[in-house]
């Protein structure tokens with residue numbers, strides 16, 4: 001480690017208290033008192049974003065320890081570029097759990113690098129990942145993903161019903177990631193439990209979040225230690241032994257644990273949410289479903305519209321200094337939500353943004369973020385989404401939402417269906 005990093009090792013208390021977590025009352029004004037835990041907001045945030053964008057495009061709330069919420073495309077994109085002013089070392093949308101252990105700046109940055117890192121750590125940790133996620137490299141996982149989708153459908157097609165979130169969408173990304181990093185695919189169910197606690201239930205249970213995070217890190221640390229002794233032909237081994245041509249690079253086991261933590265957490269919840277939202281949409285819009293069945297080249301265009309309309313990921317930043325930004329005074333230490341989903345509905349950038357247009361021609365969305373942290377896994381995400389939707393439609397061309405049980409959405413950091421009962425004619429054609 002160079003001298004440059006010395007101050008990075010000073011432990012910092014992360015502001016946290018039980019008080020912050022207490023639920024507030026109903027929201028009366030979305031521009032001054034928004035609540036990302038509000039049930040209506042989780043189910044359909046689009047009207048609230050429109051209200052904020054119109055009245056106060058960078059809204060503020062004191063809830064959950066306070067945060068800013070930019071809703072315009074240009075603001076979100078510009079703020080994502082301001083990496084000197086807004087650090088990524090605290091990207092969680094929810095506040096830290098009470099009694100979160102103190103961490104140094106360096107520990108915060110490598111906790112899930114590159115997403116939690118600022119330059120220069122960001123630069124070389126991101127570089128470690130790019131080759132494995134290049135467009136050509138991810139095609140390696142195509143056959144596995146396709147076969148997996150068929151197997152999952154085989155499991156429920158005769159019954160004429162499934163939970164599109166639990167039995168299908170949720171099953172794909174954890175298995176692809178397990179396969180890629182080289183751990184037993186049998187761990188996939190455990191990954192789902194951990195990721196749910198880290199991102200989903202983190203909305204209400206910070207203590208469970210911390211426990212799940214510790215277990216996940218414990219598991220990864222053991223896998224890293226095993227491969228350091230006994231290298232395998234997998235991504236984890238590649239990361240451990242990677243040599244980088246960058247003056248700041250320092251690939252320690254802790255760095256590899258952080259990167260793998262990110263791959264599991266960022267690669268799973270996001271993609272399963274996007275597959276789930278697409279199926280939810282198709283369950284209720286038979287015209288769009290029919291167009292996908294009839295027009296074989298429409299799917300890649302439709303995937304971009306699913307990504308835009310149902311963009312799942314909001315991230316956070318922490319201000320490193322006082323900043324005047326488009327009429328608001330952001331103070332050193334304030335949290336800013338990178339509301340990529342709201343940006344994807346800005347009428348200044350998208351014609352009729354709140355209409356789902358399956359063949360939308362101009363669609364430069366920011367569902368994968370913007371700037372230096374733009375999603376490194378977007379090629380894999382697109383491959384998984386495209387394969388999942390194509391195979392589902394091939395096997396089950398006609399399906400609908402059923403009222404067997406209520407639909408349930410997750411919100412906050414990653415929005416998507418968590419319970420989605422679907423019905424269809426049993427045993428439709430392969």
Ligand code: HEM
Pocket residue numbers: 080088091114115116126129177262263266267268270271274311312313315316338340366367368369370372373374375376377378380381
């Ligand atoms: C539809 C699925 C996905 C969506 C919508 C999505 C969205 C995002 C967004 C918005 C960011 C930017 C974060 C920020 O600015 O702080 C991001 C970063 C990232 N994503 Fe994804 N993601 C998806 C799937 C994946 C997958 C499958 C992987 C890999 C397995 C992945 C790996 C990453 C990584 C490594 C970063 C950090 C990049 C950096 O900081 O330089 N993502 N993702």
